[in-house]
Amino acid sequence: MRMSEETTFNILNPFTSLDLGIASWADGIKGWAIANRSAIQPLKRVINDTIMGFEGVLQAIPPVITIAFFVLLAWQLCGQRVAVIVGVSLIALGLLDPTIWPLAMTTLAIVLSSVLICIVIGLPIGILAAKSDRFHTIIRPILDTMQTIPAFVYLVPVVMLVGIGNVSGVIVTIVFALPPLIRLTSLGIRQVDSNVVEAARAFGANPLQIMFKVELPLATPTIMAGVNQTIMLALSMVVIASMIAVKGLGNEVLRAMGRLDAGKAIVGGLGIVLLAIVLDRITQGVTQTGRERGYRHWWQGGPIGLLLWAITFLRRPSAAATEAASGGDTVQISSASSEG
Amino acid sequence: MTASNDPVIECRSLWKVFGEQADAAMKAIQQDGLGKEEVLEQFGCVLGVRDASFSVRKGEIFCIMGLSGSGKSTLIRHVNRLIEPTAGDVLIEGVSIGDLDNRALRTMRSLKIGMVFQNMALMPHRTVLENVAFALEVRGMTRAERFEIAEQAIATVDLGGWKNHYPDQLSGGMQQRVGLARAIAADPHILLMDEPFSALDPLIRKQLQTLFMALAAQMNKTTLFITHDLDEAIRIGDRIAVMKDGEIIQIGTPEQIVTEPADSYVSDFVAGISKLHLVTAARIMEPIESFEARTGPFDANGWLRAAPGDLLNRLADLSIDTDLPLAVETDGKVIGVVTKKALIRGIQGRSREDEGAYANV
Structure with missing residues (x-):
C-alpha cells in the first residue's frame, strides 16, 4: 500500500489517495496465463475433440435429415405439438438465407459442446453442493461472480491461456452458462421429500443407492430446468464468443454490426432465436413429460411406440386385431401414441 | 399370543438430546438432574427421549402411545438407528446396534426390520411393484426374484390388480397398504409402525387395523406400533407404553392401563375409553x-x-x-x-x- 504523491490522505474521502494496486496485480493473471499455456493443452484437446465431433456430424448430415431427426426426437420426448414447433422452426431457419444452415450447425455444435461439458462438470458439483452445506456456502459467491461478471473481463485471460478459436469460445460460454445447472441440481436434490429418503434408509439402502434410486430420479425435473437454462445462456453467449474468432451465426451478427448491415444482423439474430426455440422446447418438454407422463413407459408413445405397435400388428395381425377389439394392451399403446 | 421370553427388541435407558451442545446437556442432566425446560434454557437443546427402557418379546405387538411431541416417533427411529442415541443402547435379537458398522447396520435394516410411515413415504417415480420390491432390490436380489416376492406381498394386502400403477393413482388407504406390503415383502422379523393409520379416515383406519391384526397373527412378527390414538393402541396392542414429554410413564396390558392408570395424565387419557370390551x-x-x-x-x-x-x-x-x-x-x-x-x-x-x-x- 502506498500513498499517491499528488494527493494527501483525507479521512472523509480516503479512496482517491489510496492505491492498493489491485488492477496491476490482477493483470498478473495474464502473465500467469501465458506462462501456463502448456499445462492447459490436454483440456484444450478434449474440448476441441468434443466440438469437432459435434460439428463433424452436424455438417455431414444433409439438412432435411437433420430436421427429420430433431422432429422425431421432439415427438418421442415431448409429443406431437413440440414436434411441429421444432419442425417449423428448423425449416424457417433454413429459409432465412441460402448460406445459413452450415453456420447454424457450427453454432449448434458449439452450444451442444458447451452444454455437454457443463453437465459433466455441473452435475457432480451440484450434487456436492446439495450434500454439504459448507461447500454450498463456499460455492455460492463463486457462482454469483460467474453469472454477473461481464464476459469481456475474462475473455482476455482465456485467450491468453488458450488462444483464440472455438475452444476459448466454449470455455467462456461454460463460465457463463454453468451456474444455473449447479444451482438447480443442488436445489432439486435438496427438495427431494426427506420422508422418502428416510424410508430408503430404513430399508437398508446405502448412500449411492439413495442417490441413484431416489434423489436423482426425483430431482430430474429440476435438473432438467437447469439444463434448459444452461442451453439458453449458452446461446446468449454466441455473439460475444464470436469476438474471439468463434465461427457461426454469432460471427455473422458481429460482422454485420461492423459493416452496419442491419439485414444480415437480423438474419443472424433470427437464426439464433430459432435455434433457441428448438432447444428450449425440446428440453422443456422433457422436463414436463418426466412429471406428467408418469403412467406409461416412454417407449409406448411417440414414433417408437407407433413403430412397436406396427410391428406387433404386422406380426400377428389376427391377434392384434382381437386385442384391439377387446380393449387390451395394444389399444393403450395406440391411443398413447396418438395422444403423445 | 404365543411369545417366548427372549426380547427381540430391547431398549436400555435410552436418551436423546437434540441440539449442538447435546453432550454437555446430557452430562448436566445425568449429574444435576435437569428437566426438559432447564435443558432448553441452559443449553438450547431439546430433550427428545428421556431414559426409555422397554423390551418387546417375540411375536408381541407393543404399542407406544403418546400425544404429538411426546417423543414416540423419535424413540422408534432409534430401533433401526435412523437416529443415534445420546446415551443408552438398543439391542435387536441380543445384538447392540450401536456397535454395528454402517454396512452391518444396512444389512440388519434390509433383512430384519420393516418400517411403515405415517406419511406413507412411497417413491412417486416407482410403480407399486417397484416400491414393494425396494428392500429386496437394495439387498441385490435379481429382478425376477424380487418381483415374484413383491407380487405375493401385494396380494397379501389385496392390491393384486394395482401393481403397475403409480402411488399417486391410489387412495390414501391403498397407499398405506402398499407401505405395509413394502414392509413385509422382505419378510423381516420386526415391524416398525410409525403412526401408520393416523392419516387415514376412520372407516379406512378400522379396515387397515383389521387387516394388520390378521396379518400380524398369521405372520407372528414382533411389532413396535406407534400411535396417538388410545383406542387403536388398546385394539391392537398386547402391551402399551404411554409416553409423555419424552418419558415412558407406564407400561402395561391394555386392561392394566385402563384400570390402573399410573398417574393423572394416564387416567385423563383413559377416562373416555369404553371398558366394556377390556375389563374382566x-x-x-x-x-x-x-x-x-x-x-x-x-x-x-x-x-x-x-x-x-x-x-x-x-x-x-x-x-x-x-x-x-x-x-x-x-x-x-x-x-x-x-x-x-x-x-x-x-x-x-x-x-x-x-x-x-x-x-x-
Whole structure:
C-alpha cells in the first residue's frame, strides 16, 4: 500500500489517495496465463475433440435429415405439438438465407459442446453442493461472480491461456452458462421429500443407492430446468464468443454490426432465436413429460411406440386385431401414441 | 399370543438430546438432574427421549402411545438407528446396534426390520411393484426374484390388480397398504409402525387395523406400533407404553392401563375409553370371602354364573335378566361376586376401592 504523491490522505474521502494496486496485480493473471499455456493443452484437446465431433456430424448430415431427426426426437420426448414447433422452426431457419444452415450447425455444435461439458462438470458439483452445506456456502459467491461478471473481463485471460478459436469460445460460454445447472441440481436434490429418503434408509439402502434410486430420479425435473437454462445462456453467449474468432451465426451478427448491415444482423439474430426455440422446447418438454407422463413407459408413445405397435400388428395381425377389439394392451399403446 | 421370553427388541435407558451442545446437556442432566425446560434454557437443546427402557418379546405387538411431541416417533427411529442415541443402547435379537458398522447396520435394516410411515413415504417415480420390491432390490436380489416376492406381498394386502400403477393413482388407504406390503415383502422379523393409520379416515383406519391384526397373527412378527390414538393402541396392542414429554410413564396390558392408570395424565387419557370390551369379571368382582364377611352367609344357587375372564359387556348382558348379583365361578366353584353396583362402577371405570362399593347391596 502506498500513498499517491499528488494527493494527501483525507479521512472523509480516503479512496482517491489510496492505491492498493489491485488492477496491476490482477493483470498478473495474464502473465500467469501465458506462462501456463502448456499445462492447459490436454483440456484444450478434449474440448476441441468434443466440438469437432459435434460439428463433424452436424455438417455431414444433409439438412432435411437433420430436421427429420430433431422432429422425431421432439415427438418421442415431448409429443406431437413440440414436434411441429421444432419442425417449423428448423425449416424457417433454413429459409432465412441460402448460406445459413452450415453456420447454424457450427453454432449448434458449439452450444451442444458447451452444454455437454457443463453437465459433466455441473452435475457432480451440484450434487456436492446439495450434500454439504459448507461447500454450498463456499460455492455460492463463486457462482454469483460467474453469472454477473461481464464476459469481456475474462475473455482476455482465456485467450491468453488458450488462444483464440472455438475452444476459448466454449470455455467462456461454460463460465457463463454453468451456474444455473449447479444451482438447480443442488436445489432439486435438496427438495427431494426427506420422508422418502428416510424410508430408503430404513430399508437398508446405502448412500449411492439413495442417490441413484431416489434423489436423482426425483430431482430430474429440476435438473432438467437447469439444463434448459444452461442451453439458453449458452446461446446468449454466441455473439460475444464470436469476438474471439468463434465461427457461426454469432460471427455473422458481429460482422454485420461492423459493416452496419442491419439485414444480415437480423438474419443472424433470427437464426439464433430459432435455434433457441428448438432447444428450449425440446428440453422443456422433457422436463414436463418426466412429471406428467408418469403412467406409461416412454417407449409406448411417440414414433417408437407407433413403430412397436406396427410391428406387433404386422406380426400377428389376427391377434392384434382381437386385442384391439377387446380393449387390451395394444389399444393403450395406440391411443398413447396418438395422444403423445 | 404365543411369545417366548427372549426380547427381540430391547431398549436400555435410552436418551436423546437434540441440539449442538447435546453432550454437555446430557452430562448436566445425568449429574444435576435437569428437566426438559432447564435443558432448553441452559443449553438450547431439546430433550427428545428421556431414559426409555422397554423390551418387546417375540411375536408381541407393543404399542407406544403418546400425544404429538411426546417423543414416540423419535424413540422408534432409534430401533433401526435412523437416529443415534445420546446415551443408552438398543439391542435387536441380543445384538447392540450401536456397535454395528454402517454396512452391518444396512444389512440388519434390509433383512430384519420393516418400517411403515405415517406419511406413507412411497417413491412417486416407482410403480407399486417397484416400491414393494425396494428392500429386496437394495439387498441385490435379481429382478425376477424380487418381483415374484413383491407380487405375493401385494396380494397379501389385496392390491393384486394395482401393481403397475403409480402411488399417486391410489387412495390414501391403498397407499398405506402398499407401505405395509413394502414392509413385509422382505419378510423381516420386526415391524416398525410409525403412526401408520393416523392419516387415514376412520372407516379406512378400522379396515387397515383389521387387516394388520390378521396379518400380524398369521405372520407372528414382533411389532413396535406407534400411535396417538388410545383406542387403536388398546385394539391392537398386547402391551402399551404411554409416553409423555419424552418419558415412558407406564407400561402395561391394555386392561392394566385402563384400570390402573399410573398417574393423572394416564387416567385423563383413559377416562373416555369404553371398558366394556377390556375389563374382566375377575377385576371387578368381590372375592367370595370378603363378600361373605360383609353380608353374612348367602345362597348363590339362583344366581347367574359368569367366568372370571368374561368381559363387562357379557356381564351386563347377564345382569339384564336378573335382579340378583352374578356369581363368578371357575371349575364349578364360586370364587367371587359381581353386584349391580360394582358392575356399573366397573363400566364407569372407577374401582371398588374408591367407592366402598359394597356398602349396601
